[in-house]
Amino acid sequence: MSNEHFKIKINSEIGNLRCLLIHSPDSGLGKVVPSKAQDWLFEDIVHLDTVRRKEYDLYVKLLLYFLDPEKIKGKLKEIDANNRAFFKPDDPNFHHSDKVIELQTLLSDILAMDDVRKKLVASVCAIEGCTYRLQQELIETPPIQLAKVFISGSLNDKMIFAPIPNFIFTRDIGIAINDHILLNKPAKPARSRETLLARYIFFNHPLFSNYKNKIIEIPDNVQYFLRPGEEQTEKTTLEGGDVMVVSKDHLLIGCSERTSFSGASETIKLLFENNIISKATVVKIPSKRDFMHIDTIFTQVKRDVWVVLGSIAAPEPDPKHEVLNYLTEKDNKERPEIIQFTKTDIQNPKRFDCIQDLLADVSINDLGCKEKPRFIYSGNNEFPFDAREQWTDSCNLLAVKEGVVFGYDRNDKTVEAFKTNGFRVITAVDLFEKFESGELNPETLTDTLVLIPSAELSRARGGFHCMSLPLFRDEIMDV
Numbered sequence: 001m002s003n004e005h006f007k008i009k010i011n012s013e014i015g016n017l018r019c020l021l022i023h024s025p026d027s028g029l030g031k032v033v034p035s036k037a038q039d040w041l042f043e044d045i046v047h048l049d050t051v052r053r054k055e056y057d058l059y060v061k062l063l064l065y066f067l068d069p070e071k072i073k074g075k076l077k078e079i080d081a082n083n084r085a086f087f088k089p090d091d092p093n094f095h096h097s098d099k100v101i102e103l104q105t106l107l108s109d110i111l112a113m114d115d116v117r118k119k120l121v122a123s124v125c126a127i128e129g130c131t132y133r134l135q136q137e138l139i140e141t142p143p144i145q146l147a148k149v150f151i152s153g154s155l156n157d158k159m160i161f162a163p164i165p166n167f168i169f170t171r172d173i174g175i176a177i178n179d180h181i182l183l184n185k186p187a188k189p190a191r192s193r194e195t196l197l198a199r200y201i202f203f204n205h206p207l208f209s210n211y212k213n214k215i216i217e218i219p220d221n222v223q224y225f226l227r228p229g230e231e232q233t234e235k236t237t238l239e240g241g242d243v244m245v246v247s248k249d250h251l252l253i254g255c256s257e258r259t260s261f262s263g264a265s266e267t268i269k270l271l272f273e274n275n276i277i278s279k280a281t282v283v284k285i286p287s288k289r290d291f292m293h294i295d296t297i298f299t300q301v302k303r304d305v306w307v308v309l310g311s312i313a314a315p316e317p318d319p320k321h322e323v324l325n326y327l328t329e330k331d332n333k334e335r336p337e338i339i340q341f342t343k344t345d346i347q348n349p350k351r352f353d354c355i356q357d358l359l360a361d362v363s364i365n366d367l368g369c370k371e372k373p374r375f376i377y378s379g380n381n382e383f384p385f386d387a388r389e390q391w392t393d394s395c396n397l398l399a400v401k402e403g404v405v406f407g408y409d410r411n412d413k414t415v416e417a418f419k420t421n422g423f424r425v426i427t428a429v430d431l432f433e434k435f436e437s438g439e440l441n442p443e444t445l446t447d448t449l450v451l452i453p454s455a456e457l458s459r460a461r462g463g464f465h466c467m468s469l470p471l472f473r474d475e476i477m478d479v
Contacts, residue, residue, distance in 0.1 A: 003207045006098075008214075008471050010176040011248035013300040014402040015473035018067060021170050022468060023103040024060065024087055025051045028152040028163025029460075042165060044459040051456045056168075057087050058428040058452050059406065059464065060100065065435055066400045066442045068099040076432060090144050101207075101471075103170060104147050107197060110204045111143035120200050124150060127192055128161040150197060164194045169462045170469040171240035171295075173198040178248060180214040180276050182267065187237040187258040216274065218266050238263035241293030241466055246300070247366040251277050252358075254294030255284040272343045281358060284337040285312065290387075295396050295465045298355060302403045302447075303367040303476060305374045305421070306359045307414070309390045310381040312336060313355035367476065376417045385413040392454065396463025402476065403447045406464040408454035415449065424448045 006019075030048035061079075064072040072079065072095075079086045085093035089104040096105070111117045118139055125135040138146060141155070149155045153163040166172070173194055175182045181202055186195055202208050202215055220236045242254035242264075251271065253264045268280045285291050291312070298308040308314075312335075338352040352358040356375060363373040378394040379385030394411040403423075407414070415425055426434075428450055434440040452464070 003209055006207055006210075008176050008179050008181065008211055010245050010470050010473055011178055012473055012476050013244055013246060014302060014399045015476045016401045017399070017470055017473050019099045019101065019472040020063070020067070020468050020470045021101050021103055021106075022060070022063070023151075023167045023170055024089065025056050025168055026104070026148065026152050026163075027154065029165045029168070031153065031159065031163050032165050036162075042460050046456045046459050052084065052087070055453045055455075055457045057084070059467070060087060060095075061432065062406060062428055062450060062452070063100045063400070064095065064097060065432070066404075068095075068097045069442065071095050071097050071100075074436070076436065090148060103167065103197075103201065104151060106201045106205050106207065107150065108144045108147040109206075110200060111146050113204065116200065116204050117143065117146070120150075120197075121146075123196055123200075124193060127196065130160070134160060150193070161193075162190070164191070165460070166191055167194045167197075168460070169241075169466040171466050173240065174202065174469060175240045175243045175245070176469070176471050177243075177245050177251060177271065177276055179211070180216055180274070181208070181211060182216045182243070182271075183218070184238050184240050184243075185218050185236060185263060186239050187235070187260070216270050216276075218263065218270065220262075235260055236262040236266055238267055239293060240469070241295045241462075243267075244295065244300075246362045249277055250279040250281070250362065250366050252281050252283060252294065252362075255282060256294065257287045257289060257292055259293070268341060272346070278343045279340065281338060281340040281352075283355065283358070284339075290391065292461065293466075296390065296393065296463075297395055298359065299395055299397045299405075299465050300359075300399060301376065301397065301405050304363045304369040304371055305376065305403070306363075307376045307395050307397055307405075308355065308359070308378065309386060309395055310375070310377040311386055313359075313375070315354045315356065374421060376414070376421050378414055379411070380413040380417040380420075382413055389414050391461075392458040393461070393463030393466075396465045397449075398464035398468050401445075404445050404450070405448075406450050406452060408458055408463060409451035410454050410458060415451070418449045422447060425451065427451050428453075 029046055029051060032042055032045050034045055061072060082093055085091040086095050088094055089102045121135060121138045151164060151167055153159050153161045172186060173184055183199060203212060218236060218238060237258060237260045239258040242256055242259040244252040246252055253267060255261055255264050264282050271277050283294050285294060291297055297312055298306055300306055336355055338358050340350040360373045363369040379389040389411040392410055393408055394414040397405040397407045399405045419425055424447060426448060431450055
């Protein structure tokens with residue numbers, strides 16, 4: 001894959017998406033067992049064939065229609081007849097898009113480099129406690145097969161270490177901020193190997209060779225090494241679901257179950273020191289599995305439209321929720337804390353009363369909106385559907401262009417809310433038909449929620465915002 005025309009530029013959440021990193025579900029997802037599901041950060045075991053054929057493959061098709069239409073337009077019947085070869089990174093008939101880029105392919109590429117392969121095998125074996133003989137066997141494994149081994153945990157149909165099923169959530173391993181890459185520090189041990197693989201890919205793949213000096217790594221806080229014990233809150237952790245690039249100068253960082261205060265602090269310090277941004281807002285949300293990251297409670301749809309979980313984002317809890325004990329007394333005390341820092345006056349931060357006030361400020365002051373920002377609520381802001389649908393990622397949407405977002409088909413009340421706010425709602429399959437017939441065009445499509453089946457994918461607790469690492473977006477046109 002050539003870097004001749006490759007560029008990194010992300011300065012919004014909603015500019016036309018032109019290039020991203022994904023990872024299609026691999027065989028490791030089919031090896032998650034009930035006793036380890038939560039250790040591996042899944043809520044349940046998934047049916048791999050359904051995840052692939054009926055859910056994620058549709059996501060890849062959608063991405064190709066919007067980002068790389070030459071790969072798919074007029075070829076649906078051929079693609080569907082090839083028994084998924086088009087979607088398999090190790091198959092000769094794989095799509096090999098240079099706009100919808102598969103991480104497994106990049107990993108295979110760097111493993112073909114003898115020195116990189118030896119170093120990475122040694123590093124993985126050190127993490128996984130492998131024997132010396134197994135290490136030698138892995139070094140001699142062909143690169144394409146070895147990439148599958150590192151991701152799935154299986155060699156010659158035998159499990160040699162745990163799979164890394166969360167590799168499909170590519171946003172959590174890194175974030176593009178303007179023309180830099182921020183390498184994240186996931187909180188859970190289950191993600192150690194994917195973090196290592198990501199580092200090797202970004203620092204060694206020719207695609208990123210022009211950006212080696214623009215890769216930001218977050219060090220541990222020095223004080224952490226001197227403290228007794230290993231409390232999770234003391235570690236420097238940061239995951240991509242807690243990072244949003246809302247303008248070229250402004251970054252949102254969540255402090256959550258997965259991102260620590262130290263992680264947020266070190267990140268802001270590095271970004272300010274390297275003149276990457278001039279403003280950063282920390283959004284502290286309750287450290288609960290329900291919320292996990294800030295992108296599980298809000299994402300951007302248009303410059304003046306956001307989808308949010310009303311019970312935590314609104315200025316005050318809805319009284320009906322309190323009556324029903326929907327928000328516990330503790331939750332009411334843990335309303336989000338929001339602090340905004342600017343590089344030029346870091347000692348005098350600005351505070352916001354609620355998430356909605358922050359998002360409105362982004363729309364008006366960062367993006368120049370003239371109209372009052374609108375909020376589309378999870379579950380149409382109706383109890384108990386708001387909480388149920390937030391759990392299945394009603395707020396975790398990916399914008400492929402301003403106003404056109406991908407979401408799960410199971411969140412019925414949220415779908416109603418989109419319709420009420422004037423959005424077209426269409427299934428992925430119906431949209432393919434309209435793209436093929438010419439009735440609709442990805443370039444001219446506006447204000448649309450595209451629904452993708454989600455019976456199995458939603459068990460992994462991540463939506464399409466999580467399953468994307470955008471590398472290039474167009475500038476947002478001025479209002």
